Amino acid sequence: MAQAFDLVAQAFDLVAQAFRPVHVNSCGNRRKLTAMAARRDDTGGVAWFAWAAHAYTASGAVLAFLATLALFAGEFRAAFLWLFAAVCVDATDGWFARLAGVGARLPRVSGARLDDLVDYLTFVFVPMLLVWRAALLPAGWGFAVVAAVLVSSAYGFARDDAKTSDYFFTGFPSYWNVVGLYLFVWRLSPAANAAILLALAALVFVRIGYVYPSRTPVLRTLTLALASAWGGLVLLIILRLPDPPGWAVWLSLGFPVYYTLLSFALHVRRGRARV
DSSP, rough: HHHHHHHHHHHHHHHHHOOOOOEEEEEEHHHHHHHHHHHHHHTTOHHHHHHHHHHHHHHHHHHHHHHHHHHTOHHHHHHHHHHHHHHHHHHHHHHHHHHHHHHHHTTTTTTTHHHHHHHHIIIHHHHHHHHHHHHHHOTTTTHHHHHHHHHHHHHHOOOTTSSSSTSSSSSSOOOHHHHHHHHHHTTOOOOOOOOHHHHHHHTTTOEEEOOOOOTTOOOOOHHHHHHHHHHHHHHHHHHTSSSSSSHHHHTTTHHHHHHHHHHHHHHHHHHHHHO
């Protein structure tokens, strides 16, 4: 199995060479951003910009609440749309925060902690509430499955190596909103849904590194392009619930497969580099 993933890693390396940017001066870009931020300091308005960045991140909690209201009203499509909006916020708030320099300008407010709090709501708690409200789990022991997911993900978020210095997630990254959407669409048996959720919850404790789509440098351009296309397909699926086009559902699986293979291949390569 390791040899197979090594071959996959070599294939990804070849693709990465093709997508590697040329003549990009990242240090120069950072200096320009720093200079821009310094000029903003002179205007006195940068603190408001930093607070706005934190408010943007915190808006995910409001979206989680709106999704919860939709669930109790039985409006599953609306709930998924609010969760989709929350993912869009989560995908872009890091860039906003770095541009605003929130760490330097608001040192007593932890953007990382705020992000984790919101992510637990939008990626874990509300998706599990959705799975429960949609009756996707066995009637007798479905609560135990939900509890296993909630507790395992809380553990995952609490780990100090949940996000590594080389930009990987450690353990299954709690993409329960994505899992919930596919379970809702596939209409599998409650027992099958429970088995899938329990298997993924167990993977939270397996110290495999998963790609951080917006930060992992290997094939980042390709990953972001595929993620954007996948996001468009997911939005189409949500808008067409409860009966989305089958071709969109199956085509959308391409990115999760790519993401998993890339993550496992890079995990093998990172492990060999540490030996």
